[in-house]
Amino acid sequence: MSSELRSLKLLLTGNPPLGRASEGDRAPVPAHRMMDNEVFSNFLLYSTVLVIKMYLLAVITGQVRLRKKAFANPEDALKHGGLQYCRTDPDVERCRRAHWNDLENILPFLFLGSIYSFLDPDPFIAWLHFFIFFVGRIIHTIAYLVKLRAPIRSVAYTIAQFPCVSMALQILWEVIDTW
Amino acid sequence: MSSELRSLKLLLTGNPPLGRASEGDRAPVPAHRMMDNEVFSNFLLYSTVLVIKMYLLAVITGQVRLRKKAFANPEDALKHGGLQYCRTDPDVERCRRAHWNDLENILPFLFLGSIYSFLDPDPFIAWLHFFIFFVGRIIHTIAYLVKLRAPIRSVAYTIAQFPCVSMALQILWEVIDTW
Amino acid sequence: MSSELRSLKLLLTGNPPLGRASEGDRAPVPAHRMMDNEVFSNFLLYSTVLVIKMYLLAVITGQVRLRKKAFANPEDALKHGGLQYCRTDPDVERCRRAHWNDLENILPFLFLGSIYSFLDPDPFIAWLHFFIFFVGRIIHTIAYLVKLRAPIRSVAYTIAQFPCVSMALQILWEVIDTW
Numbered sequence: 001m002s003s004e005l006r007s008l009k010l011l012l013t014g015n016p017p018l019g020r021a022s023e024g025d026r027a028p029v030p031a032h033r034m035m036d037n038e039v040f041s042n043f044l045l046y047s048t049v050l051v052i053k054m055y056l057l058a059v060i061t062g063q064v065r066l067r068k069k070a071f072a073n074p075e076d077a078l079k080h081g082g083l084q085y086c087r088t089d090p091d092v093e094r095c096r097r098a099h100w101n102d103l104e105n106i107l108p109f110l111f112l113g114s115i116y117s118f119l120d121p122d123p124f125i126a127w128l129h130f131f132i133f134f135v136g137r138i139i140h141t142i143a144y145l146v147k148l149r150a151p152i153r154s155v156a157y158t159i160a161q162f163p164c165v166s167m168a169l170q171i172l173w174e175v176i177d178t179w
Numbered sequence: 180m181s182s183e184l185r186s187l188k189l190l191l192t193g194n195p196p197l198g199r200a201s202e203g204d205r206a207p208v209p210a211h212r213m214m215d216n217e218v219f220s221n222f223l224l225y226s227t228v229l230v231i232k233m234y235l236l237a238v239i240t241g242q243v244r245l246r247k248k249a250f251a252n253p254e255d256a257l258k259h260g261g262l263q264y265c266r267t268d269p270d271v272e273r274c275r276r277a278h279w280n281d282l283e284n285i286l287p288f289l290f291l292g293s294i295y296s297f298l299d300p301d302p303f304i305a306w307l308h309f310f311i312f313f314v315g316r317i318i319h320t321i322a323y324l325v326k327l328r329a330p331i332r333s334v335a336y337t338i339a340q341f342p343c344v345s346m347a348l349q350i351l352w353e354v355i356d357t358w
Numbered sequence: 359m360s361s362e363l364r365s366l367k368l369l370l371t372g373n374p375p376l377g378r379a380s381e382g383d384r385a386p387v388p389a390h391r392m393m394d395n396e397v398f399s400n401f402l403l404y405s406t407v408l409v410i411k412m413y414l415l416a417v418i419t420g421q422v423r424l425r426k427k428a429f430a431n432p433e434d435a436l437k438h439g440g441l442q443y444c445r446t447d448p449d450v451e452r453c454r455r456a457h458w459n460d461l462e463n464i465l466p467f468l469f470l471g472s473i474y475s476f477l478d479p480d481p482f483i484a485w486l487h488f489f490i491f492f493v494g495r496i497i498h499t500i501a502y503l504v505k506l507r508a509p510i511r512s513v514a515y516t517i518a519q520f521p522c523v524s525m526a527l528q529i530l531w532e533v534i535d536t537w
Contacts, residue, residue: 044294045354048347051287055344058283072276079329097430103282103461104416108409110290111468115402150437165413168406175403178396217536223473224533227526230466234523237462251455258508282461289469 039126040117046134047110053141054102060145061095068092098144101157102137109133109164116167119174129163136160218305219296225313226289232320233281239324240274247271277323280336281316288312288343295346298353308342315339397484398475404492405468411499412460418503419453426450456502459515460495467491467522474525477532487521494518 064070070089071077077086113130121129136159143153243249249268250256256265292309300308315338322332422428428447429435435444471488479487494517501511 041354041357044350048291048294048350048354051291052344052347054283054287055340055347073273073323073326073329073332075326075329076333094431099283103286104412104457107286107461107465108412108468110287112406112409115406144431147431147433150431150433153431154434161413165410168410168413171402171406175399175406178399220533220536223529227470227473227529227533230470231523231526233462233466234519234526252452252502252505252508252511254505254508255512278462282465286465286469289466 039121039123040114042123042127043113043117043130046130047106047113050102050106050109050134050137053138054099054106057095057099057102057141061092061099064089064091064095094144094147098141101140101144105157105160105164106137112164112167112171115171119170121170129167133160133163218300218302219293221302221306222292222296222309225309226285226292229281229285229288229313229316232317233278233285236274236278236281236320240271240278243268243270243274273323273326277320280319280323284336284339284343285316291343291346291350294350298349300349308346312339312342397479397481398472400481400485401471401475401488404488405464405471408460408464408467408492408495411496412457412464415453415457415460415499419450419457422447422449422453452502452505456499459498459502463515463518463522464495470522470525470529473529477528479528487525491518491521 065072065076066080068089068091069080069085070087070092071080071085074083074086077083113133116129117126136156139156140153140160142148143156244251244255245259247268247270248259248264249266249271250259250264253262253265256262292312295308296305315335318335319332319339321327322335423430423434424438426447426449427438427443428445428450429438429443432441432444435441471491474487475484494514497514498511498518500506501514
């Protein structure tokens with residue numbers, strides 16, 4: 001059994017595979033365990049900021065709806081001047097596409113990153129995964145909202161996908177390695 | 180190191196930071212640990228019911244499509260009377276917007292709530308976070324489906340966001356507190 | 359307290375409820391713990407492949423956009439021949455609906471499956487849950503993309519929902535069982 005796998009098992013079971021029998025081989029690696037935590041803390045930092053970014057995007061969408069007077073629901077339009085404002089608007093649709101793309105990418109990252117953090121990755125390599133994804137997604141949102149010329153948005157999207165695919169493959173590798 | 184942080188570390192590593200050395204200071208707090216579990220159980224109750232609510236929304240959308248004869252795909256329309264029924268319908272779109280809004284809000288809640296549950300929050304305060312979100316989202320869905328007058332839906336949405344932002348900030352605070 | 363619940367508590371707290379007092383009754387079940395891990399490994403296999411499938415769907419959507427010359431953003435259309443290509447296309451919309459449906463179903467599965475894996479389910483029953491969902495979602499995507507006749511897609515969707523609802527109810531059952 002690889003040490004990475006044992007580390008995952010330990011996390012999942014909350015105790016070593018053979019009761020306390022393996023305590024002896026665990027005692028010398030407390031710093032190593034702390035490193036694991038450092039990776040997850042790091043992940044939590046970037047992922048939580050990205051969730052807040054998604055919330056901000058929802059606020060921005062609402063503001064654009066009010067400013068452009070373009071509401072999705074008749075009841076909202078009625079409250080803001082009349083049914084004629086129940087309509088679509090290119091800027092509102094743009095915000096919604098940015099948000100949609102976040103759902104497609106940031107939500108799976110929350111899952112993959114959580115699992116990957118406990119595969120005992122090298123802390124720097126792990127940080128690089130999270131950081132590249134984070135920067136890629138921030139640039140993606142900015143490129144969408146301020147209409148940066150193509151292909152800036154697509155490139156940011158693609159770059160942010162690399163760490164995701166890398167984490168997914170490493171998770172699969174760990175799973176297959178168990179058999 | 181704060182006790183909240185130690186609690187998170189303990190969860191993440193599955194063993195105390197210094198092997199069994201810190202067992203002494205952990206032994207007296209079993210009830211405290213159980214409280215942690217109580218918070219997560221509580222979170223699981225509300226989050227799972229909200230996931231079931233999302234599934235119900237999908238069923239409702241399907242029923243409205245059948246009743247209004249408004250299908251998104253030609254192959255579905257063909258099966259239910261002809262290609263002329265491959266069309267949009269305001270009530271179907273309303274269901275889809277309600278569902279979209281759930282994806283934007285309930286899915287990040289599943290992540291934030293899971294992490295927050297292990298930051299050793301006060302059980303009552305934690306329950307309040309989950310309960311406010313839960314009630315806000317239930318009212319949001321009802322307001323959407325039965326077309327309650329504005330701004331009931333928006334107010335429910337906004338109120339449900341408060342515990343989410345609060346949990347996100349507390350997670351960030353814990354992470355930053357580690358450095 | 360049921361053994362399933364104790365197993366969940368153990369996971370959540372990282373130590374048994376009464377300090378090391380209950381170590382005695384845990385020592386004889388290491389193989390049982392490994393089974394728990396096996397369930398989660400199994401879950402990780404299917405869920406990660408489904409996440410990769412979602413990523414592939416995004417790539418396919420992009421390819422269809424390029425081939426059909428149908429872009430969502432003016433800046434993309436400009437780069438590929440002119441603003442007239444900022445338009446919708448039935449095949450692109452089809453890809454997006456398939457992706458939307460994945461978000462609605464695969465993302466909640468990531469949550470429910472993670473929790474369910476630690477409720478100490480029978481490994482075969484658990485595998486059956488994951489496998490049915492996996493096959494259902496793969497058929498759903500294929501049926502969407504190659505336009506299989508109705509109701510193949512709807513049947514695949516419905517079959518994939520069964521294990522999800524089953525897992526949700528089992529989670530609720532465990533939570534309610536605690537009180």
